[in-house]
Amino acid sequence: MVATCLHGFPSLVSTFADTSREKRSPVNRFPDEFEFGVATAAYQIEGAWNVDGKGWSMWDHLVHTKPKSIIDGTNGDIAANSYYFYKRDVQMLKELGVNNYRFSISWPRIMPFGRPDYINPLGIEYYNNLIDELLANDITPFVTMYHWDLPQSLQERGGWLNEEIVDWFGDYVRVLYENFGDRVKHWLTLNEPFIHCYFGHGLGLHAPMLYSPGEGYYECGRHYLLANARAYHIYDDEFRASQGGLVGFVISMEWGMPATNSTEDIEAARDYAAFHIAHYMHPIFSEEGNYPQIMIDRIAAASVRQGLNVSRLRPFSNEQIKYLKGSADFLGLNHYHSSYVYRNPSVEGLYLVPSIGDDLAVGTFMDPSWPHFEMTF
Known part of the structure; x- marks a missing residue:
């Protein structure tokens, strides 16, 4: 299954969504079992940011308290207004001819204050209506439980840097399984x-705009992995037998290729993959579990050089390593770009200290002839 984001690539979506064989050239034919899909995120399309009982997300808080944080001053208050026009959106999906639709559920629309003490019935109703509309049009829902719109009330308690978020996320996903799991069979945590x-x-460029490149980044990732495992095990223990669905994890995959055939550059590409991909895949899908050893070693060595007594990469306990292993039924890959990777003395001093860049210590570049798009922050 391929999910292509609708935003910014309408011609690509409309071209590939044409599933009639007679209209496709031989080079564009796909196997019969291949399925097409499109994807969105709640904050990007729903709008209705403060209606029908929805609470503030950390993105709502950011754009309303620091509007200049967004280059052009825009926000998601209205976006594509999908909260009101979801039926038309589903009709467009049907017109595109896609098989699957990946969308995310807004945590603060379900739990305005982030906790299960109060569950918003109008939020439940909205997603029930959307799911039913998709199924009525023979489109399979793929539901992302969290796409970055953390309730602001939880952010004020530390958000993804507070390990309690593993429990908070568990409470949230249980509500989703209870209310939507009879129809949703593909969950992305x-x-x-x-x-x-x-x-x-x-880097502090996205909400919640925290600047801690050498420590906060790793803590956030640690809790992300533990929260994913919590969602998986809750489903496995409480819902799988009756609902029969699948629970997966989604990473962004930035691929690094060695710039030359030298041993140094090959090792640099290996390390790049460890820090960008295996960081999140190895604890779940490898036989031994835990972070990649090269990542553990490099961060520990850098921490010692910086005068620290312990590594900035906080270790998992043996129990946590076991808990993380196998905590996904499938893996979702979002790929944006690839780079050539190299290691030589010229990269020294290029990165913040401490930071993932300094820990990894590689240089990257792209071939200027490659198609690319510009990212601005």
Whole structure:
């Protein structure tokens, strides 16, 4: 299954969503079992940011208290207004001919204050209506439980840097399973830990705009993995037998290729993959579990050089390592770009200290002939 984001690539979606064989050239034919899909996120499309009992997300808080945080001053207050026009949106999906629709549920729309003490019935009603509309049009819902819109009340208690968020997330996903699991059979727990943790809790460019590239980033990722495992085990223990669905994890995959055939560059590409991909895959899918050993070693060595008594990468306990292993039925990959990777003395001094860049200590570049898009923050 391929999910292509609707935003910014309408021609791509409309081209690939044409599933009639007679209209496709031989080079564009896909196997019969191949399924097409599109994807969105709640904050990007729903709008209705403060109606029908929805609470504030940390993005709502950011754009309303620091509007200049967004380059052009826009926000998600209205967005695509999908909260009101979801039926038309589903009709467009049907017109595109897609098989699947990946959308996210807004945590503060379900739990305005982030906790299960109060569950918003109008939020439950909205997603029930959306799911039913999709199924009525033969479109399979793929539901992302968290796509970066943490309730602001939980952010004020530390958010993803507070290990209690593992319990908070568990309470939240249980409500989703209870209310939607009779129809939703494909769950995605948390979206793109690297992007959310690095830009939001490392560089301070996304909500909640925390600047801690050498410690906060790793803490956020640690809790992301534990929260994913909590969601998986709750489903496995309490819902799988009766609902029969699947629970997966989604990462962003930035691929690094060695710039040359030298041993140094090959090792640099290996380390790049460990820090960007295996960081989140190894604890779940490897036989031994835990973080990749090269990542553990490099961060520990850098921490010692910086005069610290312990590594900035807080270790998992043996019980946590066991708890994380196998905590996904499938893996979702979102791929944006690839780079050539190299290691030589010229990269020294390029990165903040401490930071993932300094810990990894590689340089990257792209071939200028490659198609690319510009990212601005």
